[in-house]
Each structure stands twice: as C-alpha cells, then as structure tokens.
Amino acid sequence: MSGTVTTLAGGVGAARMLRGLQAVVPPRGLTAIVNVADDTELHGLHISPDLDTVTYTLAEAINPTTGWGLIDETWHAMDALERYGDLAWFRLGDKDLATHLFRTHRLREGATLSAVTAEIAAAWKLALRIIPVTDDRLATKVTLATDGSAGAAGTEIGFQEYFVKHQHSLAISDVRFEGAEKARPAPGVLQAISDADAVVIAPSNPIVSIGPLLAVPGIREAITARRDTTVAVSPIIGGAALKGPADRMLRELGLESSVVGVAHFYREIASVLVIDDVDRDLAAAVEAEGLRCVVAPTIMSGLTEAANLAQIVMESVT
C-alpha cells in the first residue's frame, strides 16, 4: 500500500472518499487539494463550502443527513435573520458561522486561504493535509440556457445562486472559472501532486468541482505527468449523479452522462477509472477511451464501504 496519496476533491463525494482513504493509508501521507471555485462572500463572510465539507466530514462532525454543515447544529441566527427579509436562502448554522467568522477574520488580517485552512484543520485535530487549490480568487460562473426567474438565456450567474438558491434546477449552456488564468496553485499543491505515490480524482462533479482545479495553470500538466499512477472514481452511477447536477451538467455541456463520458473527460490525466458494479457493461467502452477500467461497489454509504472502495482505488494504481 502507498505511503502518500494526493486527492483532487470537491465536496461531499470527495469527503467520503477521503474518509475511506484515511482508513487505508497513513493519514499523515494524505493530502486533499480542494475546490474553492464555489467559495462565495455572503453578508461579508467568506464561505468555502467544499473546504468545510471536507474538514467537517474528516472531523466526524458533518451532518450525516445533509452531507454539509455540522451535526447537532442550531439555527438561531438564520431564524433571526428572517426578521429582515428574504436573506436566509443560504442557511448558515450557528456553529458553522464560527468557522466563517474565523476564516473571514484571518483573511482580513492578511492570512492566505491555505494558511487559514491549515489552522482550521489543526483546530479540528485532523491528520491529513487540506489545501485549497489556490489562494487566489477563482469563481465558477454558469450561463443560463433558457429564460427563467434567474434571468434570460445567456445570463451569467454565480455558482451558489445556481446551486443553492435555485437548487441547480436551471439548464445551463456554459461554465467558466473566473480568475483561473491568473490563479496560481497554492503552496504545496504542485509538489503534493508530483511527490505522491498515487493521485486520486475523487467522485466529485467533473465540471464544477474537479474542473476548476484543472483550470488553475500548472495543475493539469502536473497531473498529466502523473497519469500512470492517477486513478479517477466515477461520480456517475447508472447514468446519474448520486448528488448534485453532475449528470445534467455533462449532458448540457455536450458530454455523455455516463461512466464513458467521465472516462472521456479524464482520459488525458488518469490511467484508471473506477466505475460502479451497475455500470459493468460499460467497462469495455470506458477502456475504449484509453483508460483501464476497474469495476467495484462505489456507493460510500458508510465508513466500511468507503474504506473498501479506497482499498480498491489504491490497489488499482500501486
């Protein structure tokens, strides 16, 4: 088994994958490079949804029902916010607010996001290393495909408005990562990719979770150089995403909403794709894309399932 693993991570699916990996590789050798293009400023606070989901999950503090936010959370601030009108569409729990207050405080003091992220991970006593893909601004923007309450076709809106406010129910025609050209990988990111024994692309949304990581100059090249020991886990199972709009997004952007579409998306940077048992019949089509295909149970309903998947993932490239 490998000593060091670097994972490209979005939110919930990645957090579960990391929890499984932590059970089968030495936690100190585990690095998560996390999407920050969903980050948003809300009421003056810097919110990093994927960083928090990864941190809270690995700290065993995640709300297991929602997959985001903290367990045993209270909502007094949000309930009180309702007095002031319709602002509480992005629900921030009272305890979760503390993380945003701390992060914003440190950023205002001039700390980098990667430094604050390490401080938060330390406060939760995590052994693995969590690094935002960049300390620079990176913001996912989606273009609406059709007219609707969010705007006319062709209107570009922010990711959280699309994802949370409109529950990703809007058809889109384009995705763009604002700031990507000028963004630099955060300290340690490129080295974590090149030095790890294996690189794991977590079962996150390829378009809006992994896509932003690959859009930061230098990262796609660094992973491509590691293609032989890079394995991706498909977030698409039986043609659908377990969570979120990955399946619709793939279709809307002209890709196939299947493990074959995922294979096509990752073919240049990964040499192995792990697909779920239900997609067994598509293994040959995946391999036709130029990746080796591993078939396994990929639904991580608990730690046991996640650890079993992590074991298979690690064996596939080492």
Place this chain on the structure above:
Amino acid sequence: MSGTVTTLAGGVGAARMLRGLQAVVPPRGLTAIVNVADDTELHGLHISPDLDTVTYTLAEAINPTTGWGLIDETWHAMDALERYGDLAWFRLGDKDLATHLFRTHRLREGATLSAVTAEIAAAWKLALRIIPVTDDRLATKVTLATDGSAGAAGTEIGFQEYFVKHQHSLAISDVRFEGAEKARPAPGVLQAISDADAVVIAPSNPIVSIGPLLAVPGIREAITARRDTTVAVSPIIGGAALKGPADRMLRELGLESSVVGVAHFYREIASVLVIDDVDRDLAAAVEAEGLRCVVAPTIMSGLTEAANLAQIVMESVT
C-alpha cells in the same frame, strides 16, 4: 408638551432616555441621532453597538441584565468560535449576529448606513426615527496614557479594543474621531435638529458618545443655534458614571468629573442641564457655567423612572 423631539444619543443611557421620551411625546415625532464612532468591523461584519442598543431597547428586546444584546440570546456561534483560538472577546449572540449579517449584507450591496438603520428599525416595528449621525466613516481612537498590555504610552488603539477587550481599564491621554473632518451629517440629521421643538442630549458619555456627534462638521453649529431649547441630562451622578468610563475620561482629559464638568462641556450648546438629586448642592455651580440647572431623579431603573425624567426634561425647555 412638544410634538417633536430630537435626541443626541450614545448607547445604554440614551436608549433608556428615548424609551422614557417615547412614553411622553408622540413616538412619530421622536428622532434619535446616534453615535457611530464605536462602530467596528469584526470578522468581516459591520457592528454598530449604539445603533443596536437603541434599536433593541426601544423594541423591548434588549437584554435587561447587560444593557446590550438581545434578551433570550443563545451563544452557539461564540462557543464554537473558541475552537479557533482567542477571538471571542467581543461576544456576539446568535440572534444578534443576524442583525450584523443583515447590516453587512446591505452595506455590501451599496446601501447607506442610514438606509439600513431605517430598515432595521422598521423590521422591529419602531415608531421613532433612528439616524446614524453620519453615513461616513467615523472611528474613535484613544491614546494610552501609560505603558501596559495594550501597548506603550502614546499608542493609539481603537475604541472597541479599549472598551470591550480591555474593559475600559486603561488610562488614556487623548481621544480622536478619525474621519470626522470629512464626515457629513447623514440625511435628515441637520433638519431633525433645526426643526424639532426640543433637542435633548441624552445622559451618554460626553467624550466618546456625544463628542463624535459634535465633531461632525455642521452639527455643533446646528445645535448651538437651538441652544435655547436644548437640554442635556448629566450622565455623571455623584461624581461617577452609572456605566462606563465617562467619569475617568473626563478627569483624564482635564475636565471635572462632576455635573459641573458636564455643564462646562455642554455650556455652549445647551441652555439647561438636568442633574440628579444627589448633586443638588452643585446646582449653583452648574448655573455659574451659564446653564439653567434642573434637579431631578435621573436614574432610569425602569420605564416609570425614565418616563418621569423625560417629562421633567421636556418641561424644562418647552
């Protein structure tokens, strides 16, 4: 009894005075011009302590024990913040946080502080008008008189660091209102002063609560023009402040910590000073400063006492 009253207001003492005034004058004729030089940005949120104390008190939602913050408050966010280190010296309750989140949200949208303040007052269904003295930045800075944990003598620190973090236990040698020269009275402030039947200077800290109002260009002149119908209520009772450091501040800045010192401070802008019964013997000394002196019970322990004082205050100038 007058129809319209404009009050110069700081925090707790002013809020109680306003509550009394609201009981004896038509609430729609009551305007509070409130200090904002204590405002601070904390963890990215815009905090307006005096505006909130006035709003919450008039809404009958203030914490009666502390005199600030909301009644039936919970502290989950602050408790959770302790995980991240020593940041919770400025305690923000969960429900109170909603006000700061809303205010910050609207300010980021480009709203003025006076517009947001009116929205907050409307949300609490208040009848009186609450106006921040200015929409521009105004920040009280105090200069330390002696060396200590907060810095060497001569160091200038922000008001909330002095007041909350160090519990105003530090000796000071100077007070300055950063931004005052360029600040403009908020819309409606000068008119509220010139049009009201009476102007009431609340029993707030003359130096750091009323002082910043008088430092905004145009306001001192507007009140001076109303001197005949302007009445101040002394925040100093028996040589001491009921709450806060007003007594020590007066002394440290070379004024007398007594109703005579207060009379001296207000002599050019008020024609009447209301002092407490315990200071009866100083009435002649107050009048020697050129103000008419009214002796009355000034401790507003409840609504009855506040309304009685308000009645006396109003009768003194109308």
